[in-house]
Amino acid sequence: MRAPEQEAGAGETLLAVDNITLSFGGVRAIRNVSLDIRKGEIRAIIGPNGAGKTSMLNVINGFYHPQEGLISFRGAERRRMKPYEAASQGIARTFQNVALFRGMTTLDNIMAGRTLKMHRNFFWQLVHWGPAAREEVENRRKVEEIIDFLEIQAIRKTPVGRLPYGLQKRVELARALAMEPDLLLLDEPMAGMNLEEKEDMSRFILDVNQQLGTTIALIEHDISVVMDLSDRVVVLDHGEKIADGLPAEVQANQNVIEAYLGVSH
Amino acid sequence: MLYREAGQFKTTYEADQAMFPIAQDRIGVLVILAIALVIPLAASDFVIASIMIPFLIFALATIGLNILTGYAGQLSLGTGAFMGVGAYACYKLTTIFPDVNIVILVLISGLFSAGIGIVFGLPSLRIKGLYLAVTTLAAQFFLEWCFIRIPWLYNYNNSGAIEVPERTGFGGFVLAGPASPPITRYYVVLGIVIVMTLLVKNIIRGRIGRTWMMIRDMDIAAELIGVRPLAAKLSAFAVSSYICGVAGAMLVFFWLGAAEPSAFAITLSFQILFMAILGGLGSLIGCFFGAAFIWVLPVLLRTGLPSIGIEIGAETVEHVSRMIVGALIIFFLIVEPHGLARLWQILKEKLRVWPFPYA
Numbered sequence: 001m002r003a004p005e006q007e008a009g010a011g012e013t014l015l016a017v018d019n020i021t022l023s024f025g026g027v028r029a030i031r032n033v034s035l036d037i038r039k040g041e042i043r044a045i046i047g048p049n050g051a052g053k054t055s056m057l058n059v060i061n062g063f064y065h066p067q068e069g070l071i072s073f074r075g076a077e078r079r080r081m082k083p084y085e086a087a088s089q090g091i092a093r094t095f096q097n098v099a100l101f102r103g104m105t106t107l108d109n110i111m112a113g114r115t116l117k118m119h120r121n122f123f124w125q126l127v128h129w130g131p132a133a134r135e136e137v138e139n140r141r142k143v144e145e146i147i148d149f150l151e152i153q154a155i156r157k158t159p160v161g162r163l164p165y166g167l168q169k170r171v172e173l174a175r176a177l178a179m180e181p182d183l184l185l186l187d188e189p190m191a192g193m194n195l196e197e198k199e200d201m202s203r204f205i206l207d208v209n210q211q212l213g214t215t216i217a218l219i220e221h222d223i224s225v226v227m228d229l230s231d232r233v234v235v236l237d238h239g240e241k242i243a244d245g246l247p248a249e250v251q252a253n254q255n256v257i258e259a260y261l262g263v264s265h
Numbered sequence: 266m267l268y269r270e271a272g273q274f275k276t277t278y279e280a281d282q283a284m285f286p287i288a289q290d291r292i293g294v295l296v297i298l299a300i301a302l303v304i305p306l307a308a309s310d311f312v313i314a315s316i317m318i319p320f321l322i323f324a325l326a327t328i329g330l331n332i333l334t335g336y337a338g339q340l341s342l343g344t345g346a347f348m349g350v351g352a353y354a355c356y357k358l359t360t361i362f363p364d365v366n367i368v369i370l371v372l373i374s375g376l377f378s379a380g381i382g383i384v385f386g387l388p389s390l391r392i393k394g395l396y397l398a399v400t401t402l403a404a405q406f407f408l409e410w411c412f413i414r415i416p417w418l419y420n421y422n423n424s425g426a427i428e429v430p431e432r433t434g435f436g437g438f439v440l441a442g443p444a445s446p447p448i449t450r451y452y453v454v455l456g457i458v459i460v461m462t463l464l465v466k467n468i469i470r471g472r473i474g475r476t477w478m479m480i481r482d483m484d485i486a487a488e489l490i491g492v493r494p495l496a497a498k499l500s501a502f503a504v505s506s507y508i509c510g511v512a513g514a515m516l517v518f519f520w521l522g523a524a525e526p527s528a529f530a531i532t533l534s535f536q537i538l539f540m541a542i543l544g545g546l547g548s549l550i551g552c553f554f555g556a557a558f559i560w561v562l563p564v565l566l567r568t569g570l571p572s573i574g575i576e577i578g579a580e581t582v583e584h585v586s587r588m589i590v591g592a593l594i595i596f597f598l599i600v601e602p603h604g605l606a607r608l609w610q611i612l613k614e615k616l617r618v619w620p621f622p623y624a
Contacts, residue, residue: 061489087491101482103547104475112479116491118472122500125474128467133279136471140278179490 011039013075014215015060015183020069022055022239029055030066031239037183042209042216044230044247046223048259051236053219054096057185060217061093062086074182088116092181094172096188096219102161106171109160110146113178114139146174150204166197173204177212184208186218190225198222202229227251235259268616284466301455305448314447314520316564321458322515324556327540328465328549329508334538335546336469337501338481339389343401344537346408347506348513349529350378353418355514356427360420366434367441368453371514378510379503381408386502390495405531412526428523441518450519457515461508466549468504477501478547509537543594545604554605558597563590 015037022030030052037043045053058064060071062081071078073089092113101109117139124132147153150170155163160171169189176184189205190198202225208214220226226233226247233250235243237259243250250256268289275281285291305313330344355374359367385404389397412418419427431442439445440453468474476497479487488494517524536559544555566586570577577585601608 063485063489083485083488084491084493087489093489095486099483099486101479101486103482104478108475108478112475112487113490115472115476115479120472122468122473125468125471126464128471132471136282137278140282144278175490 011041011215013037014039014073015217016070016072017056017060018070018072020056020059020066020071022052022059022064022066029239030059030236032069033236033239033241034069035234035241035244037215037217038232039215040209040213041231042205042218042229044218044220044226044233045236046220046226046233046250047236047242050238052239053236054187055239056236057093057187057217057219060086060183061091061185087179090180090182091185092176092179092183093185094169094176094187094189096191098165098168098172100160100168100172100175103159105157105159106152106163106174107143107147107156109171110143110174110178111139113175114143116179117142143178146177149177149207150174166193166200169193169197169201170204173201173208177208177214181214184214184216186216186220188219188221190220190222198225205229223251267619268613270617282470284463284470298459305451310447313451316561318447318451318454318520319516320556320560321454322512322520323537323540323560324553325458325461325515326509326512326537327544327552327556328462329505329512330537330541331544331546331549331552332465332469332477332508333501333505334541335548335551336474336481337477337498337505339386339498339501340394340398341401341505342398342531342534342538343385343404343408344509345529345531345533346405347378347382347509348516348533348537349408349412349526350381350506351375351510351513352517352524352529353412353427354378354510355518356420356429357418359430359432363430363432367432367518368434368457371457371511371518374514375507375510378513379507382502382506382509383499386499386506389498389502402531405534409526409530412529424525426523426525427517429518429521432518443522454515454519457511461511462549465504465508469549473500481547539594543597543604545606548604548606550609551604551606554609558593558605559590562593563587566590 013036017036018034020030020033021028033052033056045056047053055064059066062083062085065080073091101112104112118135120132120135124130128136147156150173152167152170152174155167155171160168163171173186173189186205190201193201205216205218206229209216218226218230230247232245233243233247234241235250235253235256242255242259243253270287270289273288275286280286285294304317308317326344326348329347330341333339333341351374354377355370358370358374359365362370381404385401388400392400413425419425422428429441431444432440434440438449440449469477476487476492479490479492480494480497484494487497513529517528521528540555540559541552542555543558544553545551563586566589567582570582570585597605597608601611
C-alpha cells in the first residue's frame with residue numbers, strides 16, 4: 001500500500017488523452033476514451049481481454065494514430081507522431097510478449113536503450129577513440145547503475161535468448177529505464193510470472209516510481225497487484241471507458257464487476 | 266583451462282569494452298597477424314596469387330554482405346553487382362586520374378557503390394525478408410545490364426571487358442597491372458582488409474552497430490527506443506555496399522587483372538552469400554571462416570588430392586572437389602546452422618571449462 005499523501009495525486013497532468021477514437025476498418029478498438037496521467041503517479045489501465053488496453057498504449061507512444069481525439073504530452077498537443085519521436089520526448093515502453101533483441105547480450109540490450117543519449121557521428125564511431133569511446137563508457141556507467149538497481153549483474157554478458165522468462169522481463173524493464181523516461185508504459189509486466197517473480201517485479205516498479213520519480217502507466221491483469229501498486233485505475237471494456245478513479249472506488253464499481261464477471265440478462 | 270580468463274581482472278569499463286578483452290585472444294590475433302605478414306616469404310607465387318589474395322578479398326566482401334544481412338537483417342542478393350559497381354568505378358577513376366595512387370582510387374570507388382546501395386536499399390523501408398531479396402535481385406540484373414550495355418563504363422573497348430592498366434605507387438612499387446608482383450599486391454590487400462575489418466568492428470560495437478542489430482532483432486521495439494528505421498537501414502546499405510565496392514575493385518585490380526561483366530554475375534552474389542551463411546551471420550570472424558572454407562578448400566583439394574597419391578584426371582579432380590565441398594557445406598550446416606563462427610564460439614566455451622564438462 002502506498003503512503004496516503006502520494007495517493008492524492010498532487011502532480012500536474014503529464015499526459016492527457018482526450019476523446020480518442022481508434023478504428024481498424026470496421027473494428028472500433030477504442031471509442032471516445034479520455035484519460036489523464038499525472039506526474040509521478042502509477043496509473044493502471046485494466047480491463048477484460050480485447051478491451052483496448054494495449055491499443056491505448058500503442059496510441060500513446062505513437063504506434064497507432066487515432067482517427068479522432070487529441071493527445072497532449074507535457075502540455076504540448078501532438079499529431080501523428082512517429083514512435084521514435086515519442087521516444088525522444090521521454091516515453092519508454094515494455095511489451096506484453098517480451099520484445100528484447102534476442103541476438104544481443106543483456107548489456108547490449110540495455111545499452112540499446114541509450115541510443116538516443118549517444119550522439120557521436122559515424123566517423124567518430126569508425127575510429128572508436130576519443131569522444132566516441134568516452135561516450136560509450138559514460139553510457140556504460142549509467143547502464144551499470146541500472147543493472148545494479150535491478151540486480152541483474154550476473155547475467156550482464158549473457159545473450160538474452162538464454163535467459164529465463166522472468167529475467168527477460170526484468171532486462172526489458174532495464175532497457176526501458178536506460179532511456180531515462182518521464183513516462184514509462186508497462187504492458188503486463190507480470191504476465192506469466194510466478195509469485196516470487198511477481199513480488200520482485202512489483203518491488204522494482206515501486207522503486208522506479210519512488211526513487212527515480214518516473215511516472216508509470218501499467219496494464220496488468222492481476223487485480224491484487226493493480227490494487228496494491230496503483231494510485232489511480234482506469235477500466236476499459238470493449239474500447240470504452242467504464243470507470244476511472246482510486247483503486248477502492250473502481251473495485252466497488254458495479255460496471256466493473258459486471259464487465260469482469262458478466263451479467264445475467 | 267586453456268582458454269580461461271581467470272585472474273584477468275578488469276578495473277575500468279574501457280578495459281572491459283576492449284576489442285579483445287581476453288589475453289589469449291590478443292595473443293592469438295598477434296600470432297595470426299604475424300603469420301599473415303611472413304607467409305609471402307615462405308609461400309610460392311601460386312599460393313599468394315591464387316589462394317591468399319582472393320581469400321582476403323572474398324572475406325572483405327563477405328564482411329560487407331554480413332553487415333547488411335547478418336547485422337542489419339536485410340537479405341541481399343545483389344552483392345556481386347555492388348562489387349561490380351566498385352570495380353567499374355575504380356576503372357573509370359583510374360582512366361580519368363591516372364596519376365592518383367590506385368589504393369586511394371580503390372577506396373574512393375567504394376563511395377559510388379555506397380550511393381547505388383542506398384538507392385537500391387530504399388525499398389527495404391517497406392519490404393522485408395525474401396521480398397527484399399527479390400528487389401536486390403533486380404539491382405543485380407539491372408547493374409549487370411549496365412555493365413554490358415553502357416560502353417562508356419569500359420572505355421568503348423572492343424572486348425567489353427575492363428583491363429587493369431599498370432599503376433605504381435608508394436615509391437615505385439607496381440601495385441596493379443600485369444607486371445605487378447603478387448607479393449606487393451598481397452600486402453596492399455592485406456593492409457586494406459585489416460584496416461577495414463578493424464573499422465567495421467568499431468562501428469559494430471558502437472551505437473550504429475547496435476541500431477542495426479536492434480532493427481534486425483525486433484524492429485518495432487527498436488523504433489520505440491528511438492531508432493529511425495530509415496537511417497538505420499540505409500546506413501547499413503551504405504556501409505555494406507561501400508565495403509563490397511572496395512572488395513570488387515580489389516578483385517579486379519589486385520587479383521584478376523581483367524574482368525568481364527559476367528565476373529559480377531549472380532553466381533558471385535551467391536558465392537558471397539554462402540560464405541556469409543556458412544561462416545556465420547552476424548560474426549566478423551565467421552566471414553574469414555566462410556571465405557576460407559568456400560574459396561581455399563576447393564583449391565587445396567584440387568592441388569592436394571593428386572599430391573597425396575590419388576591420381577585422377579584434372580577435370581575429375583574439379584568435380585570431386587566440388588562434391589566434397591558441397592557435402593561439407595551440408596554437413597556443417599546440419600551440425601551448426603549458425604555457421605562456423607558459432608562452432609568456434611562453442612569450442613571456446615568448452616575450452617574455458619576444460620577438462621570439466623561445465624563450470
